[in-house]
Amino acid sequence: MQRLISSRPIPRAPSKRGWLDALLFVLFLTGMGALLIRGWQFYALSVGERVDHSDFRVLGPSGSLGQSYGIAGTVLIFTNLLYLVRRRFARLSVGSLRTWLDLHAFTGLFGGMLVVFHSAFQARSTISLITLGSLFAVIGTGVVGRFLHSLAPRPDLELLDRQLALLDRVGPNMGQILKERVTRVPVAEVPGRCSLWTALSALPTFWHEAAQRRAMINHVIGYYAQHEPVAVARLAQPIAVCSRLFRAEVRARAATALLSAWRSMHRLSALLMVFLVVMHIAIAWYYGFIWAVAE
Numbered sequence: 678m679q680r681l682i683s684s685r686p687i688p689r690a691p692s693k694r695g696w697l698d699a700l701l702f703v704l705f706l707t708g709m710g711a712l713l714i715r716g717w718q719f720y721a722l723s724v725g726e727r728v729d730h731s732d733f734r735v736l737g738p739s740g741s742l743g744q745s746y747g748i749a750g751t752v753l754i755f756t757n758l759l760y761l762v763r764r765r766f767a768r769l770s771v772g773s774l775r776t777w778l779d780l781h782a783f784t785g786l787f788g789g790m791l792v793v794f795h796s797a798f799q800a801r802s803t804i805s806l807i808t809l810g811s812l813f814a815v816i817g818t819g820v821v822g823r824f825l826h827s828l829a830p831r832p833d834l835e836l837l838d839r840q841l842a843l844l845d846r847v848g849p850n851m852g853q854i855l856k857e858r859v860t861r862v863p864v865a866e867v868p869g870r871c872s873l874w875t876a877l878s879a880l881p882t883f884w885h886e887a888a889q890r891r892a893m894i895n896h897v898i899g900y901y902a903q904h905e906p907v908a909v910a911r912l913a914q915p916i917a918v919c920s921r922l923f924r925a926e927v928r929a930r931a932a933t934a935l936l937s938a939w940r941s942m943h944r945l946s947a948l949l950m951v952f953l954v955v956m957h958i959a960i961a962w963y964y965g966f967i968w969a970v971a972e
């Protein structure tokens with residue numbers, strides 16, 4: 678039996694998207710660093726002091742560079758909505774949805790950062806203040822959603838079955854018994870489309886379910902360990918993988934429930950922000966036009 682039992686580590690598939698995440702992260706930090714270095718001395722001044730600075734007509738919101746930041750930020754934020762088009766045509770083979778979602782997050786964050794530089798770190802009118810507030814709401818909800826998204830995919834059930842088959846080699850079907858006992862633990866039911874309240878109030882049930890699954894796994898493994906301690910000890914790694922995957926199933930259901938409630942918040946703040954950005958541009962244009970005529 679010992680020949681069949683392998684304690685070699687399970688090879689992990691190399692992450693294809695890891696490099697893209699790293700690239701976008703470096704791009705974001707480099708961009709932010711460059712903008713900070715360019716304007717640091719100006720942004721550190723108070724409103725009154727800025728007027729006498731040589732960059733006043735360059736980095737202020739209506740300055741040549743400041744305005745370009747605003748335009749580039751707005752273009753990026755609108756570009757980021759292309760993700761919705763890609764999601765609508767999910768069958769098209771133009772990059773995976775995950776990659777598009779990464780680009781959605783990147784363009785949203787980078788665009789948001791450019792808009793903050795466009796404001797030169799101060800919001801002097803109510804509309805600018807509300808627009809910035811709604812931008813932070815979209816980005817804040819976006820970051821939370823991205824985190825939930827990373828928890829939502831169901832764990833690799835084929836890997837789980839392969840690991841359970843390894844455990845079957847201990848005693849009479851340890852793997853099958855483990856699966857049967859763990860899936861007996863009652864499951865929290867949450868409707869596909871639910872409110873935030875429903876999703877949040879189901880969280881304790883999910884936690885309880887994960888704890889019960891862990892207890893059940895320990896119970897079954899403990900039982901077999903009494904009879905075949907050497908075999909069970911050799912299978913420590915597949916046992917740990919099964920335990921992680923069984924609990925990841927519960928985590929994925931909890932994250933999916935939260936995501937369904939979260940989506941409407943992100944969508945609403947995005948709609949509000951897009952509306953306010955359009956208002957902001959229209960007002961800036963209108964007053965720019967009036968001033969141009971008055972001059």
Ligand code: HEM
Pocket residue numbers: 754757758761764778781782783784785786788789815816818819820822823826940941943944947
């Ligand atoms: C700043 C501008 C942004 C806008 C205008 C925007 C807009 C949207 C919209 C309209 C949706 C579709 C919501 C739905 O399913 O009905 C969405 C989805 C999403 N956004 Fe954003 N977003 C922005 C930034 C971000 C950022 C910065 C992140 C992450 C860091 C992010 C993460 C997500 C995620 C995870 C989804 C869900 C995707 C899915 O389940 O298919 N968003 N966004």
